[in-house]
Amino acid sequence: MAKTYDYLFKLLLIGDSGVGKTCVLFRFSEDAFNTTFISTIGIDFKIRTIDLDNKKVKLQIWDTAGQERFRTITTAYYRGAMGIMLVYDVNNERSFENIKNWIRNIEENASADVEKMLLGNKCDLADRRQVSKQRGEQLAVEYGIKFMETSAKASINVEEAFYTLARDIKAKTEKKLKEASNPTKSGGHALRAPEISRKPPVWLARCSIL
Amino acid sequence: MSSSVEIESLKDENGKNIYTVLCTFCSSKILNPGSSTYVNIEVAVKLHRMQRKDEEEVEEEEEISDYWMVDDMFTFENIGFSNTVENLKYLICADCEIGPVGWHNLTDQKSYIALSRVKHD
Ligand SMILES: Nc1nc2c(ncn2[C@@H]2O[C@H](COP(=O)(O)OP(=O)(O)OP(=O)(O)O)[C@@H](O)[C@H]2O)c(=O)[nH]1
Ligand SMILES: [Mg+2]
Ligand SMILES: [Zn+2]
Numbered sequence: 001m002a003k004t005y006d007y008l009f010k011l012l013l014i015g016d017s018g019v020g021k022t023c024v025l026f027r028f029s030e031d032a033f034n035t036t037f038i039s040t041i042g043i044d045f046k047i048r049t050i051d052l053d054n055k056k057v058k059l060q061i062w063d064t065a066g067q068e069r070f071r072t073i074t075t076a077y078y079r080g081a082m083g084i085m086l087v088y089d090v091n092n093e094r095s096f097e098n099i100k101n102w103i104r105n106i107e108e109n110a111s112a113d114v115e116k117m118l119l120g121n122k123c124d125l126a127d128r129r130q131v132s133k134q135r136g137e138q139l140a141v142e143y144g145i146k147f148m149e150t151s152a153k154a155s156i157n158v159e160e161a162f163y164t165l166a167r168d169i170k171a172k173t174e175k176k177l178k179e180a181s182n183p184t185k186s187g188g189h190a191l192r193a194p195e196i197s198r199k200p201p202v203w204l205a206r207c208s209i210l
Numbered sequence: 211m212s213s214s215v216e217i218e219s220l221k222d223e224n225g226k227n228i229y230t231v232l233c234t235f236c237s238s239k240i241l242n243p244g245s246s247t248y249v250n251i252e253v254a255v256k257l258h259r260m261q262r263k264d265e266e267e268v269e270e271e272e273e274i275s276d277y278w279m280v281d282d283m284f285t286f287e288n289i290g291f292s293n294t295v296e297n298l299k300y301l302i303c304a305d306c307e308i309g310p311v312g313w314h315n316l317t318d319q320k321s322y323i324a325l326s327r328v329k330h331d
Contacts, residue, residue, distance in 0.1 A: 038307065049287045
């Protein structure tokens with residue numbers, strides 16, 4: 001069958017345990033239709049299709065576990081990731097300080113040009129805040145990445161964050177394609193369709209960790 | 211839904227789905243028209259009944275044999291995959307997370323959406 005989309009991006013959520021990664025991706029809420037059967041097994045990933053500037057973009061989004069004892073399994077997810085959401089909890093100083101450790105972890109295990117974004121989650125709990133928005137912004141500037149405060153609970157900026165990350169990966173991919181199709185000089189040549197591997201990824205066969 | 215007359219009206223001469231496949235509960239788009247193939251699976255896989263969380267859990271399974279088969283998981287518009295149970299991953303709506311609406315076979319990498327657990331529009 002002909003390819004029905006333009007881009008496929010694999011995205012990951014990482015950060016300390018309890019910052020809200022799973023809630024950012026999954027509902028599991030009281031009003032969810034989710035059966036006990038599915039809740040017990042847990043969800044591994046989601047595939048979502050979004051439209052970015054008239055291009056059809058498929059996102060495959062994975063959750064990871066923040067606990068130390070899962071760390072080696074988590075790094076296995078880094079392979080092939082094109083975008084990573086670094087999540088901390090604005091009410092938890094420690095989770096913010098640990099972002100630098102997560103960044104180091106990414107540098108050691110993920111592809112060098114992986115697109116990153118910083119999320120300060122649980123921004124709905126204003127009275128318990130330990131990390132100001134300004135400090136989040138500053139850290140993001142230091143690393144040269146984008147930043148947003150989110151709330152999985154109040155549905156603030158969650159979708160926007162995924163769109164932003166996807167848009168940045170798309171821009172990077174298109175820039176690379178342009179350079180590849182015109183190696184001597186970057187110019188206005190027609191882009192070739194990106195070669196994205198369509199074979200079932202091997203990491204699908206690994207054990208689940210949730 | 212299980213009547214063969216109804217199934218005939220949902221697939222074209224090549225067995226492809228004529229209509230968009232949507233979540234029954236929230237209308238999230240699961241498959242575009244023409245992106246899956248009808249199969250009748252003789253050894254029916256048992257699927258737990260879908261129910262809301264606030265309903266009392268019924269330990270009941272349903273035998274379903276009419277499916278839309280999807281060759282490549284990235285054909286899906288929106289879908290959620292459960293963690294692995296034996297050699298399967300159960301499929302759920304990516305938006306409201308109701309499920310299972312089908313399953314994914316890790317051996318042959320094919321996915322199956324139960325006709326009776328989605329709506330066609
Ligand atoms: N107030 C508020 N609470 C949240 C929010 N997001 C998550 N939580 C709560 O934070 C707790 C932890 O959330 P999880 O999503 O399980 O955290 P996690 O990052 O997946 O943790 P690990 O799986 O252990 O790595 C839960 O009790 C959530 O209800 C949010 O945006 N606001
Ligand atoms: Mg989690
Ligand atoms: Zn739904």
